[in-house]
Amino acid sequence: MMNLCTLLQKIKENPVMYIDKPSITCLDFFVAGYLGQLSDLGATPEGYPMEGFDEWMQEIAETNLIKSWARIILFLFPGERNAFYKFFELFEKFIEQKDNSKIQESEDILRLRQDLWFPQFDIYNEIPSNIKKRPGMYLGTNSITRLDMLLRGYSLARREVGVPPTEPEREFEGFQSWIEEKYGINSGQSWSKIILFYSVDEHDALHKFFELFEEYLNRNKSLEIDENCG
Incomplete structure (x- = not known):
């Protein structure tokens, strides 16, 4: 360390x-x-x-x-x-x-x-x-x-x-690739930069982040349910 x-x-x-x-x-x-x-x-x-x-x-x-x-x-x-x-x-x-x-x-x-x-x-x-x-x-x-x-x-x-890493931390690791896929961007930019690019300012970007992160978590839960049902 x-x-x-x-x-x-x-x-x-x-x-x-x-x-x-x-x-x-x-x-x-x-x-x-x-x-x-x-x-x-x-x-x-x-x-x-x-x-x-x-x-x-x-x-x-x-x-x-x-x-x-x-x-x-x-x-x-x-x-x-x-x-x-x-x-x-x-x-x-x-x-x-x-x-x-x-x-x-x-x-x-x-x-x-x-x-x-x-x-x-x-x-x-x-x-x-x-x-x-x-x-x-x-x-x-x-x-x-x-x-x-x-x-x-x-x-x-x-x-x-x-x-x-904890379970929430592991889940967050997939957020980067999900954001890239959602916005159709593969430029190597971080998730925060991508969201900020499509926002008015830092305040708006943070608000969008919470909405997107909730969508991401719900999507993961849906996938888990589908896998369990399958």
Whole structure:
């Protein structure tokens, strides 16, 4: 399992591979999904590199407002791409200033507590229920791109820890090919980009996603019933 600094370096070198494009917002939600799932799996970060970064950025911006590091950087350095690359410059300075005793660059950065493995929470199970009802609670705003990045970070964390995919996660894996077939597209674009292309904006695309995902789930249930009857 790679540590966070290694992952961030890989994202910097090849942002398209992980988050589609150099975007501070995409990076923010990808990292949130990644770290959030590691925590839920019982991985307790001790002195992990991002700890204290929000507060450090608030000092840099000379503000007492409680804002995320991503929002502060985007405010100071307008433009998603510009802010994305500025993040790495700032994060490097932050790491240099941080107490070396609190930085661990090895696999020991995360200690797995076996008693907390395989928790009940499954974000893929939350999509048709809680995320659909309260997208702002999970995404901050109605954005299909943010949802996509959150799921990517979440899934990467699970793969690295070696947790097998849940049934809802396995079912979601087929959503990409279903969307490509539905729209007649085989361009290698992600499901979120395809839906966004056929939508007015991020808000509309997220609304369409929930409709399409429900249609996809119902279609799978119908196929299961047909197979059982056959």
